[in-house]
Amino acid sequence: MPDWDDIFSEQGKVFTDPHQDMERIAKLFKERSVRKILDIGFGTGRHIIFFSKLDFEMYGFDASPKGLSLTKQWLSEEGLSAKVMNHRMEERFPYDDNYFDAIISIQVIHHNKMKDILFTVSEITRVLKKDGIIFITFPKWKIKGKRDDWKLKEIEKNTYIPQAGPEKGLPHHFFTLDEIHDVFSSFNLLEIYDDKGRHRAILGVKI
Ligand SMILES: C[S@@+](CC[C@H](N)C(=O)[O-])C[C@H]1O[C@@H](n2cnc3c(N)ncnc32)[C@H](O)[C@@H]1O
Numbered sequence: 001m002p003d004w005d006d007i008f009s010e011q012g013k014v015f016t017d018p019h020q021d022m023e024r025i026a027k028l029f030k031e032r033s034v035r036k037i038l039d040i041g042f043g044t045g046r047h048i049i050f051f052s053k054l055d056f057e058m059y060g061f062d063a064s065p066k067g068l069s070l071t072k073q074w075l076s077e078e079g080l081s082a083k084v085m086n087h088r089m090e091e092r093f094p095y096d097d098n099y100f101d102a103i104i105s106i107q108v109i110h111h112n113k114m115k116d117i118l119f120t121v122s123e124i125t126r127v128l129k130k131d132g133i134i135f136i137t138f139p140k141w142k143i144k145g146k147r148d149d150w151k152l153k154e155i156e157k158n159t160y161i162p163q164a165g166p167e168k169g170l171p172h173h174f175f176t177l178d179e180i181h182d183v184f185s186s187f188n189l190l191e192i193y194d195d196k197g198r199h200r201a202i203l204g205v206k207i
Contacts, residue, residue: 003170004043008066013044013074019106020196022047025135025203026054032133034101040089040124041108045071052080059100061087090116093123102133107199110138110173113159117173118183125186128206134187137201140194141174175200 007014019025029037039060042048044067052058052075060082062068068086075082087094090112103124109117124134150162152172159173175183180192180202187204195201 005064005066008064015043015046018046018050029102036100038100038103040105043067045074048082049074052082058082060084063088089120093127095127097126098129099127103128105136107137112171121183130206132206134204137199140200
C-alpha cells in the first residue's frame with residue numbers, strides 16, 4: 001500500500017513553503033505569548049523549520065520515517081533544533097497534560113476513520129493548555145468529480161479510501177460543518193474558512 005513514506009522516499013521534500021496563512025498565525029502566536037508548539041504530522045518539516053526560525057520551541061511527530069529523516073537533515077542544514085519523532089496520531093501522544101501553548105496540523109488528521117480522529121482530538125485537547133490555540137486544516141467536503149480518478153470508496157459515513165492514485169489505500173475523512181463543531185466541541189472556534197489551497201482551515205482556542 002503506497003503511503004506518505006513512499007511519496008517522501010520517491011519525491012523528497014514535497015512541501016517546502018509554509019502554508020499561506022502561517023505568517024498571520026505566527027503573529028497571533030507571538031501576541032498570545034505562545035512558546036511551545038506541537039506540529040502533528042509534520043511531513044518533511046516545513047512548519048518545524050518555519051517556526052523554529054522564529055524562535056518558537058518546536059515539537060512534532062509524524063508516522064513517516066523518511067519524513068523524519070528529511071526533517072532532521074533540514075534542521076541540521078539550517079543549524080536549528082527541534083524535538084521531532086516518529087509516532088502515530090491514533091496512539092496516546094508522548095507528552096504530559098497541558099504541555100503545549102499551540103498545536104498545528106496541516107492536512108493530516110483526516111487520514112483516519114472517525115473513531116481514531118476522535119481519539120486524536122481528545123489527545124490534542126489533553127496536551128494543550130487551557131486557552132491554547134489550534135490551527136488545523138483538512139480537505140473540504142469531497143468536490144464532485146474532482147477525485148474521480150482516485151476511485152474513492154466510502155468505508156463509513158464521510159470516510160473514503162482511494163482505490164487508485166498517489167494516496168491509494170489511505171483513509172480520507174471529509175468533515176461536514178456540523179462534524180467540525182461536534183468533533184471540536186471543547187474549543188471556541190474563532191475561524192472556520194476555506195484557505196487559498198481550497199482546504200478547510202480552523203482556528204480555535206481550548207475552552
Ligand atoms: C499531506 S502530508 C502533510 C505534511 C505536513 N503537515 C505539511 O503540511 O507539509 C500528510 C502527513 O500526515 C502524515 N500522517 C498520515 N497518517 C498519519 C498518522 N496516522 N499518524 C501520524 N502522521 C500521519 C504523513 O506521514 C504525512 O507526513
